[in-house]
Amino acid sequence: MKILLIEDDDALIALLTRSLSSQHHIVDVVKDGEMGWTYASTFDYDTIVLDIMLPKLDGISLCKKLRGAGYTTPILLLTSQYNTTIKVQGLDAGADDYVVKPFDIAELTARVRALLRRGSTNPLPLLSWGDLMLNPISCEVNYNGQALTLTTKEYDLLELFLRDSYRVFSNDEIIDRLWSSDDFPAEATVRSHLRRLRHKLQSAGAPHDFIGTIHGRGYYLTSSQNSPQSLISSNDNSQPIHSHQQQTEYLAFLQETWVQTKPQCLEILSKIAAIVDQLLLETCTYPEQQQAHQKAHKLVGTLGVFSLTSAMNIARQMERLLNRSILLSPTESLTLQTYLSELFRDIEVNSPSQKIDSPHPGLSLLLLIDIDQNSIQSLTDIADNHGYRTISLSTIEAADRYLFSNSNPNLPALILVNLRESSSILGFLHNVHLRLYDQAILVLSDRDELIDRLAVVRHGGKFLCTANLTTEQIFTTAVSLIPLITTTPKVMVVDDDLDWLRTVPKLLQPWGLKITTLADPQQFWNVLQSVQPDALVLDIQMPEINGLELCQVLRSDPNWQRLPILFLSVSKDSISQQEAFNVGADDYLCKPMMGGELAQRIRHRLARLQFS
Amino acid sequence: MKNKRLLTIDDEESIQIVIKFGIHMVAGWEVLSASDGRMGIDTAKRELPDAILLDVMMPEMDGIATFKELQANHITAGIPVIFLTAKAQTAEKKQFNDLGVSGVITKPFNSLDLPERISKILNW
Known part of the structure; x- marks a missing residue:
C-alpha cells in the first residue's frame, strides 16, 4: 500500500520509513505542509501520516484543506502535545486517527493497518480469497496452508488485489498504487511481476486463472463463487459484441474524422514542443509545464478514442512525466523531446486502421x-x-x-x-x-x-x-x-461486381492495406484525386467505361504514370492480358483470387516502385 | 434499448462527433453536443436530456465546476451525469464518487460500447 509521510524530523522519517517499508508499504516522504498538499493532491495514496507541527503549512490546516477539496484518503496525525484541544481540533479537521509522540512503532503500524482496512472492501485483519490467505501483520502468504515465498512487489500486487477484491486494476492504476511517485516503470515490468506471481500461485495449487486478465482493461481476482459478471466498477463490463459491418462502418468513420482531427493533434503537439524547448533552456515556468501536462492529457484521450494505440501510449508516457509537482530538469526534458519526435512520426504515419476488437489494437x-x-x-x-x-x-x-x-x-x-x-x-x-x-x-x-x-x-x-x-x-x-x-498503403479497387467490392476490404485489410472501393467508373477521377491511392486494382469489363480506358487515362497523366495498376478479371484469355499490358498494366490477375495472394502481388508492385 | 437523448459536453469537437456517430449507430439515441461547460448547462436546461456525458478537463469551466452548477440548479439537478476522463486515478474516482456523479467512463473507449456501458451505469 502507498503511504505519504509528511514529517520534518529526519530521525523520525528514517525510523518510520524503515518500519513501514518492512511492512511492504511504499512510502513517499515530504518535509513541509505545502509539499504535503502538492503530493497529496497530485498522487494517489492509501493513507497519509501527517505531523501537526510542520514548516509552511501546519498539519491541522493541511488536513482541513485536503478534506475541503474533497480528498478522502485516511489521515493519521502525529502529535507531540498530549492535550485534548489539539486532538479534538485534529479530528474535527477531518483526521481519522492520531498518535501521540513518543509512540511505540508497533502501535503506529497497527493504526496504519486499521486505517487501510477502512478504505478496503475487505474489513477483516486477515485478507483472504478462496484458499488464499494473506496476513498483513506478519506479511505471510499461504495458499491452502502452503506457504508462498514472494518478492516485495509480488506481495504488494497480491495485497492490492485482496484489499479491493472486486475491482479490475489497469496497468496504470497498479503503477500509481505500487510504485513511488518518482518511478516510471514500464507496463511490461508490471506484467512480468504478475507473470511470476501467477506462476508461484499456480505452483502452490491455485487455478491458473486465479488472477484473471481482461484484455485492454486490466487484472482481477477470479473465483468460481465470484464470477467476473459480478464486478461492480463501471469500466469492468466486458465489451459488447458488434457486428462486423458496424465495426467496419465505425472504423471508416473514424478514418474520415481523423483526417480533420490530425492537424489539430499536430498543432497541440507543436505547442507542447514549444514548452519542452523552454524546459530544455530552463526558461519555462511551472504553470507552463502544467499547461503542457493538460495538453498531453487531452491528447491521450483523443488518440485513444481514435484507436491510435501506439501514439496514445507514447502520449501517456509524456503525460506521466509532465505530471510532476516540480519543474522538470533538462535531462528529463530530453526524454520528453524523444517522446515528442516519436509521437510526431507515429501520428504522421498511422491512421485508425486496426480491427476495433483486436486484443492488441494498433501495436x-x-x-x-x-x-x-x-x-x-x-x-x-x-x-x-x-x-x-x-x-x-x-x-x-x-x-x-x-x-x-x-x-x-x-x-x-x-x-x-x-x-x-x-x-x-x-x-x-x-x-x-x-x-x-x-x-x-x-x-x-x-x-x-x-x-x-x-x-x-x-x-x-x-x-x-x-x-x-x-x-x-x-x-x-x-x-x-x-x-x-x-505506413499503410492505400489501394483503390474499381469493379462493378458489388459482392466482390464488399468482400475485398475484408480480404486485404489483414495484410496491412487500406482499401477504397468504387463501383461506378463515372466517379473514378474524383475519387482518385481525393483518395490519392498508392496502387490501383481495375476490373476490365465495366459498364460505359472499361478498365483498359481508365488505365490509358492514367498513363497519359504525368502525375499517375508510375501508379502501380493491377488488372483483375474473369477473362483468362491471352488477348485480354496482352491488351492490359499494352495500355500500361503492371500485373494481370484472374478471378477468383485469394486475399493473401492479391495482397502479395500488390505489395510486390509497391516494393518494386520503392526500389526503382 | 429504449430511445434516449443524451448531451455530451466536451471541448473537442472530434470526440463529440465520434461519440455521436457510435451511439447513434448502435442504439439510435439522439445525441446533443456542447463544446464548453456554459453552453452545456444552457443546453441541459433547455433540452432536459436523459443523461449527460461530461468531459472532466476543459478550459475555463472544467467538468467538476460544470457538474456542481448543474447540481445547484433545480431544473438540471436530477439529470444523471457520467464523467469522461483520459485517466482516472483512484483518488480522482473517489473524488468523483463523493461529488455524486453517476459514473466514470475512461478514455479510450470504443463509442460502439457506450450505449451499453451507459445503460449499465444508469440501470436503464
Whole structure:
C-alpha cells in the first residue's frame, strides 16, 4: 500500500520509513505542509501520516484543506502535545486517527493497518480469497496452508488485489498504487511481476486463472463463487459484441474524422514542443509545464478514442512525466523531446486502421526468432515502451509454420533472427523474401564476418553485428528499418461486381492495406484525386467505361504514370492480358483470387516502385 | 434499448462527433453536443436530456465546476451525469464518487460500447 509521510524530523522519517517499508508499504516522504498538499493532491495514496507541527503549512490546516477539496484518503496525525484541544481540533479537521509522540512503532503500524482496512472492501485483519490467505501483520502468504515465498512487489500486487477484491486494476492504476511517485516503470515490468506471481500461485495449487486478465482493461481476482459478471466498477463490463459491418462502418468513420482531427493533434503537439524547448533552456515556468501536462492529457484521450494505440501510449508516457509537482530538469526534458519526435512520426504515419476488437489494437508486431531468453525479456520491455508488441519463437521451423502454414498470420513489421546455423537461416531468408517480398528482416550475430554479411544481404536480409551493442541500440537499429513499411498503403479497387467490392476490404485489410472501393467508373477521377491511392486494382469489363480506358487515362497523366495498376478479371484469355499490358498494366490477375495472394502481388508492385 | 437523448459536453469537437456517430449507430439515441461547460448547462436546461456525458478537463469551466452548477440548479439537478476522463486515478474516482456523479467512463473507449456501458451505469 502507498503511504505519504509528511514529517520534518529526519530521525523520525528514517525510523518510520524503515518500519513501514518492512511492512511492504511504499512510502513517499515530504518535509513541509505545502509539499504535503502538492503530493497529496497530485498522487494517489492509501493513507497519509501527517505531523501537526510542520514548516509552511501546519498539519491541522493541511488536513482541513485536503478534506475541503474533497480528498478522502485516511489521515493519521502525529502529535507531540498530549492535550485534548489539539486532538479534538485534529479530528474535527477531518483526521481519522492520531498518535501521540513518543509512540511505540508497533502501535503506529497497527493504526496504519486499521486505517487501510477502512478504505478496503475487505474489513477483516486477515485478507483472504478462496484458499488464499494473506496476513498483513506478519506479511505471510499461504495458499491452502502452503506457504508462498514472494518478492516485495509480488506481495504488494497480491495485497492490492485482496484489499479491493472486486475491482479490475489497469496497468496504470497498479503503477500509481505500487510504485513511488518518482518511478516510471514500464507496463511490461508490471506484467512480468504478475507473470511470476501467477506462476508461484499456480505452483502452490491455485487455478491458473486465479488472477484473471481482461484484455485492454486490466487484472482481477477470479473465483468460481465470484464470477467476473459480478464486478461492480463501471469500466469492468466486458465489451459488447458488434457486428462486423458496424465495426467496419465505425472504423471508416473514424478514418474520415481523423483526417480533420490530425492537424489539430499536430498543432497541440507543436505547442507542447514549444514548452519542452523552454524546459530544455530552463526558461519555462511551472504553470507552463502544467499547461503542457493538460495538453498531453487531452491528447491521450483523443488518440485513444481514435484507436491510435501506439501514439496514445507514447502520449501517456509524456503525460506521466509532465505530471510532476516540480519543474522538470533538462535531462528529463530530453526524454520528453524523444517522446515528442516519436509521437510526431507515429501520428504522421498511422491512421485508425486496426480491427476495433483486436486484443492488441494498433501495436506493430516484432517477430523474434531464436533470440536468447535474456534478450527477449529486455527487447520485449523496450518494444513495449515504444508501442510495439513482440512474438517470440524459439526455432526457424516454428517461424516457418507461423508465417507460411497459418492461413491468416498477423504479419510482423520486422523479423529479428539470430544467426546461428547459417544454412537453415539462409533458406528461411530466401523463403521470406520470395513469399513476403518487402518483409523487413534483420539478422543478428555476435561475429563480424564479411562472408556472413554477404550471405545475409544476398538472401534479402539486413545484417547487424551485436557485439558491444546494448539491447536499446539493437532495438533502435531494428526499428529504423520499419518506417517504410509501416505506413499503410492505400489501394483503390474499381469493379462493378458489388459482392466482390464488399468482400475485398475484408480480404486485404489483414495484410496491412487500406482499401477504397468504387463501383461506378463515372466517379473514378474524383475519387482518385481525393483518395490519392498508392496502387490501383481495375476490373476490365465495366459498364460505359472499361478498365483498359481508365488505365490509358492514367498513363497519359504525368502525375499517375508510375501508379502501380493491377488488372483483375474473369477473362483468362491471352488477348485480354496482352491488351492490359499494352495500355500500361503492371500485373494481370484472374478471378477468383485469394486475399493473401492479391495482397502479395500488390505489395510486390509497391516494393518494386520503392526500389526503382 | 429504449430511445434516449443524451448531451455530451466536451471541448473537442472530434470526440463529440465520434461519440455521436457510435451511439447513434448502435442504439439510435439522439445525441446533443456542447463544446464548453456554459453552453452545456444552457443546453441541459433547455433540452432536459436523459443523461449527460461530461468531459472532466476543459478550459475555463472544467467538468467538476460544470457538474456542481448543474447540481445547484433545480431544473438540471436530477439529470444523471457520467464523467469522461483520459485517466482516472483512484483518488480522482473517489473524488468523483463523493461529488455524486453517476459514473466514470475512461478514455479510450470504443463509442460502439457506450450505449451499453451507459445503460449499465444508469440501470436503464
